Amino acid sequence: MKNSKKLLRITFLLSLILFSCESDIEEGLLETGITSVNELEATLAAEQLGFEGPEVSKVLFGTKIKVVSLGEGNYALGDMILSEDDFDHGDKQNKGVWYKDKKWPDNIIRYRHSSKMPKKTQEKIKSAAKHITDKTNLTIRKWDKTKDKDIGYVWISYKSGCSAQVGYQAKKFPGQKMNISTSCSLGSTIHEFLHAAGVLHEQAHWNRDDYITVNWDNIIKNRQHNFKKYKKEELTTHSDAMDLNSIMMYGSTYFRTDKAKKEGKWSIETIDGKEIIPNRSYMTANDIDVINKVYKKPSFCSASKWSSSKTYSKGEIVSYKGYKYKSRAFIYAVAPDKSWWWEQIEKCN
Numbered sequence: 001m002k003n004s005k006k007l008l009r010i011t012f013l014l015s016l017i018l019f020s021c022e023s024d025i026e027e028g029l030l031e032t033g034i035t036s037v038n039e040l041e042a043t044l045a046a047e048q049l050g051f052e053g054p055e056v057s058k059v060l061f062g063t064k065i066k067v068v069s070l071g072e073g074n075y076a077l078g079d080m081i082l083s084e085d086d087f088d089h090g091d092k093q094n095k096g097v098w099y100k101d102k103k104w105p106d107n108i109i110r111y112r113h114s115s116k117m118p119k120k121t122q123e124k125i126k127s128a129a130k131h132i133t134d135k136t137n138l139t140i141r142k143w144d145k146t147k148d149k150d151i152g153y154v155w156i157s158y159k160s161g162c163s164a165q166v167g168y169q170a171k172k173f174p175g176q177k178m179n180i181s182t183s184c185s186l187g188s189t190i191h192e193f194l195h196a197a198g199v200l201h202e203q204a205h206w207n208r209d210d211y212i213t214v215n216w217d218n219i220i221k222n223r224q225h226n227f228k229k230y231k232k233e234e235l236t237t238h239s240d241a242m243d244l245n246s247i248m249m250y251g252s253t254y255f256r257t258d259k260a261k262k263e264g265k266w267s268i269e270t271i272d273g274k275e276i277i278p279n280r281s282y283m284t285a286n287d288i289d290v291i292n293k294v295y296k297k298p299s300f301c302s303a304s305k306w307s308s309s310k311t312y313s314k315g316e317i318v319s320y321k322g323y324k325y326k327s328r329a330f331i332y333a334v335a336p337d338k339s340w341w342w343e344q345i346e347k348c349n
């Protein structure tokens with residue numbers, strides 16, 4: 001008990017350092033899986049693990065870029081794994097943070113992993129999936145062999161780093177790739193799931209030069225592609241303003257050269273010269289907004305139907321006769337439309 005209190009306090013302090021001007025502090029606190037500064041550093045390092053391999057030139061959003069060839073038609077761009085289809089071919093040009101044909105059908109991302117995956121990593125993935133599912137119109141859940149036999153999924157390997165393929169790749173077996181090692185935090189796991197959903201890094205925002213300075217000289221040469229920005233018409237964004245606290249935003253220490261590190265210089269900084277500390281704990285309102293812009297609310301109640309034989313704890317949500325209800329207390333066998341104990345939240349379409 002004493003220990004868990006201490007853990008909570010460390011988390012709290014760390015969260016205060018990270019998000020001192022955020023109204024979402026409590027939320028971040030509850031959600032963050034990071035419990036120490038060392039762990040934060042480890043997780044950020046894991047996210048920056050470069051892929052080894054020969055560099056090749058490709059065209060993405062009309063711009064020539066260098067990517068690392070991973071073989072079998074896969075290429076790495078930072079922690080994003082791209083396939084041949086993702087690049088521009090002839091007159092076909094990809095548009096945006098959201099590739100139009102890379103949206104997951106039915107607002108569902110299913111995932112699978114080896115049963116040998118460490119339990120702690122499995123739990124982390126489950127929590128990340130829940131965080132996104134609870135807050136957006138997108139559902140992320142485990143692939144079910146009885147229901148989902150012919151449906152594509154994300155195969156999560158736990159061997160190294162934190163990385164993911166961007167958007168729906170429509171492959172069935174062996175699924176599209178995602179890597180979540182033991183050193184990825186819960187926040188980095190959420191970050192990778194958002195790549196899988198189709199989201200790029202926040203520093204790609206077309207308006208980013210009004211918010212940050214990119215110090216090209218301080219960035220490792222073959223990592224400069226991670227700081228590319230895109231044109232307005234190429235992106236679906238949450239707003240015209242960039243969100244420095246986005247879970248998809250890089251920090252000032254990302255991909256800087258050894259020389260810059262020694263001299264205390266940053267790869268990117270705010271326009272007024274301040275350090276950018278990456279949020280890797282929770283999705284901001286903007287992160288939620290950009291997901292919901294693409295994954296529109298389904299035209300039915302996503303909550304499960306109320307059942308007279310189930311008990312419900314406080315805060316649980318059910319659908320009943322075309323409405324969504326939230327329980328105000330522990331409830332058993334009380335129909336939602338007949339009692340104050342159920343709060344009507346919204347009408348289902």
Ligand SMILES: [Zn+2]
Pocket residue numbers: 078079080191195201
């Ligand atoms: Zn990333």
